Amino acid sequence: MAAPGADDVTYNPFDIAVRADPYPYYAMLREHAPAYHVAEQDIWCISRYDDVAAAVTDTRRFSSADGIAVERISGLAAAGLTGAEVITGTMISMDPPDHTRLRRLVQREFTRGRIAQWEQRIQQICDELVDDLLGTHWNGGEVDIARDLATPLPVLVILDMLDIPASDRDQFKEWTDQLIYLIGGGIDPMLQLGAVGAALELAGYFEKLVPQRRDNPGDDLVSLFASTGTGGEQLSHIEVIGQCVLFLIGGNETTTNLIGNSVQALMLHPDVQETLAADPSRIPAAIEEVLRWDAPVQGLFRTTTTDVDVGGVTIPADARVQLLYGSANRDASHFPDPDTFDINRDARDHFAFGGGPHYCIGGPLARLEARIAIQTLLSRVRNIRPAGEEVLNLNMLVRGRRSLPVTFEFRPPND
Numbered sequence: 132m133a134a135p136g137a138d139d140v141t142y143n144p145f146d147i148a149v150r151a152d153p154y155p156y157y158a159m160l161r162e163h164a165p166a167y168h169v170a171e172q173d174i175w176c177i178s179r180y181d182d183v184a185a186a187v188t189d190t191r192r193f194s195s196a197d198g199i200a201v202e203r204i205s206g207l208a209a210a211g212l213t214g215a216e217v218i219t220g221t222m223i224s225m226d227p228p229d230h231t232r233l234r235r236l237v238q239r240e241f242t243r244g245r246i247a248q249w250e251q252r253i254q255q256i257c258d259e260l261v262d263d264l265l266g267t268h269w270n271g272g273e274v275d276i277a278r279d280l281a282t283p284l285p286v287l288v289i290l291d292m293l294d295i296p297a298s299d300r301d302q303f304k305e306w307t308d309q310l311i312y313l314i315g316g317g318i319d320p321m322l323q324l325g326a327v328g329a330a331l332e333l334a335g336y337f338e339k340l341v342p343q344r345r346d347n348p349g350d351d352l353v354s355l356f357a358s359t360g361t362g363g364e365q366l367s368h369i370e371v372i373g374q375c376v377l378f379l380i381g382g383n384e385t386t387t388n389l390i391g392n393s394v395q396a397l398m399l400h401p402d403v404q405e406t407l408a409a410d411p412s413r414i415p416a417a418i419e420e421v422l423r424w425d426a427p428v429q430g431l432f433r434t435t436t437t438d439v440d441v442g443g444v445t446i447p448a449d450a451r452v453q454l455l456y457g458s459a460n461r462d463a464s465h466f467p468d469p470d471t472f473d474i475n476r477d478a479r480d481h482f483a484f485g486g487g488p489h490y491c492i493g494g495p496l497a498r499l500e501a502r503i504a505i506q507t508l509l510s511r512v513r514n515i516r517p518a519g520e521e522v523l524n525l526n527m528l529v530r531g532r533r534s535l536p537v538t539f540e541f542r543p544p545n546d
């Protein structure tokens with residue numbers, strides 16, 4: 132019998148079985164079809180580490196300008212989604228040099244040093260959430276890490292950073308709950324339409340808030356986005372709004388997934404829980420390994436501007452190509468024994484935050500929130516284990532737990 136080749140590979144990223152456990156499929160793609168055409172949806176997938184690394188830096192041939200989700204921005208506009216450019220016309224959907232200008236203006240507020248200033252506040256928010264979930268457990272209720280910690284933490288943090296008034300926060304919570312359906316594929320179109328509506332309402336909210344913050348600036352992110360840079364450059368009004376919306380879309384579900392995926396990895400590796408509890412300075416390395424091993428964002432799209440040769444296959448011009456970050460992170464040519472979760476490896480050059488000029492701006496914040504969440508949990512409880520079936524998020528771009536019921540024992544003081 133002939134060895135399997137590219138023709139024997141079948142892969143459909145929208146398939147529920149694939150979403151449930153994509154990693155064996157990625158291994159097959161890397162080995163036999165590193166540039167794979169999904170005929171049903173006419174999209175391409177690039178799965179090897181080196182090919183993904185080349186594509187993220189080659190913005191000339193792999194453009195972000197038609198969006199990084201499955202749907203093309205041009206398609207959304209053609210479908211009559213007026214205002215869609217507010218959501219989609221942000222730096223994540225731009226190529227240099229426009230991207231470079233916007234990124235420079237926003238980056239100044241998102242350095243590791245500036246983010247570190249939020250540590251105390253994040254710890255306070257996290258302590259309150261963990262106190263509540265321990266109370267639930269104490270009273271015999273079900274604790275769901277996704278619902279009780281991983282979902283609310285990033286939302287509460289970003290609302291604080293944007294300084295959204297308390298009276299508007301419930302409305303924000305409703306909008307952000309819907310935003311998770313904005314991008315993706317294989318999602319109920321009604322949910323997606325609701326998400327577009329929520330994003331537009333959100334943009335309308337910032338439309339009113341931005342001029343107020345320009346007139347009366349504080350040290351919140353909206354004021355900082357609206358302010359003038361050292362070179363006298365400013366984001367335009369629409370860019371400030373887009374930036375605020377992008378932070379809510381880009382930062383919430385992703386960080387939720389990172390925290391949930393971290394707890395899931397710890398439940399599958401109980402010995403690591405005790406290692407980290409005994410030496411919390413190892414938590415950042417463990418989080419890097421979660422980012423590599425079970426990436427919260429599995430892959431984003433580009434559009435080819437010309438024919439491109441990848442792994443001996445020609446991807447035609449104007450093709451939609453998914454860069455499979457989750458697969459690159461499991462490529463044995465870069466990470467030995469890639470399917471093993473190992474907090475001792477140096478996992479930092481994973482693609483969980485992308486790479487090249489679009490490398491995630493929120494990385495320092497996401498890492499800080501995840502570190503605080505895991506450290507706080509492990510300082511209070513031990514032997515975290517499943518208490519029911521997890522529910523996965525089946526969006527083809529991301530990977531995370533929508534529900535993660537757990538149980539544990541309280542950690543005795545001075546343990």
Ligand code: HEM
Pocket residue numbers: 195199222223224234289377378379381382383385386389426427428431456482483484485486488489490491492493494496497
């Ligand atoms: C674990 C959490 C997160 C993950 C896994 C993640 C993942 C990513 C990835 C893969 C990209 C690259 C986009 C591309 O290749 O086209 C990206 C870009 C971006 N992320 Fe994140 N992200 C996370 C958290 C955040 C947070 C907390 C924020 C902000 C509050 C944020 C804001 C952004 C922005 C603005 C970009 C666009 C950067 C650019 O186009 O230059 N992200 N993120």
